[in-house]
Amino acid sequence: PKAISGKIKSVTVSKTSTDKYFAAILFETDDLTANKTGKISGIDLGLTSLVTVFDGETYSKIDPIKPTRKYAKRLRRRQQALSRKGKGSNNRKRQVKRVAKVHEKIANTRLDFLHKLSRKLVDENPIIVVENLxxxxxARTKLAKSVLDAGLGMLINFLGYKLEREGGKLIEVDRFFPSTKLCHCCQFKNNSLNLSIREWVC
Known part of the structure; x- marks a missing residue:
């Protein structure tokens, strides 16, 4: 384990539903913030392509991994087995933990992917502009399952604290700002656009 170079303020031990123990250590340390320099990139969050990055010259896209759908079959089978167990029985208690392990696997898969993705984006872009979703x-629409599975809000949170910690900056643009309808050269607003039009010439 890595040595902690700082004064330990508190240690919080927690236990998960799958009987795993974790210790969260809060400690004081020197300010490690460094001023980052480099390009400014805008990212567009979606469900078909989770992240589309544009740095003013090139586009790059990253697809979502959809962990809930990936483990849906396993989860369904274990929940069906749970429903057949008698209430209060030891078999039911054991099956509850088996179901919890699948939920934990889904959550851990999503977290791992989002941490690695946010780390990559922060390493490559000191300033990131994103829509304030x-x-x-x-989550109240028919796309709720896909939105929650993608972890859009979680990704924005990860980007925010990682950029702040490393001297970068996350800029959130109002979701109602008509960026798609504006010409990037003369700022003319084209009100005739609909969602089916992805590119237009001013």
Whole structure:
């Protein structure tokens, strides 16, 4: 384990539903913030392509991994087995833990992917511009399962604290700002656009 170079303030031990123990250590250390320099990139979050990055010259896309759908069959089988167990029985208690392990696997897969993705984006871009999404609103639509599975809000949070810690900056643009309808040269607003039009010439 890596040595902690700082004064330990508190240690919080927690136990998960799958009987795993974790210790969260809070300690004081020197300010490690460094001023990052480099390009400014805008990222567009979606469900077909989780992240589309544009740095003013080139585009790059990263697809979502959809962990809930990946483990849906395993989860369904274990939940069906749970429903057949008698209430209060030891078999039911053991099956509850088996179901919890699948949920844990889904959550860990999503977290691992989002941490690696946010790390890559922060390493390559000291300033990131992103749309201020209303994830709670999107979670009330028919796309709720896909939105929550993608972890859009979680990704923005990860980008925010990692950029702040390393001297970068996350800029959130109002979701109602008509960026698609504006010409990037003369700022003319084209109100005739609909969602089916992805490119247009001013």
């Amino acid at each position: 209303c994830v709670k609103g999107l």
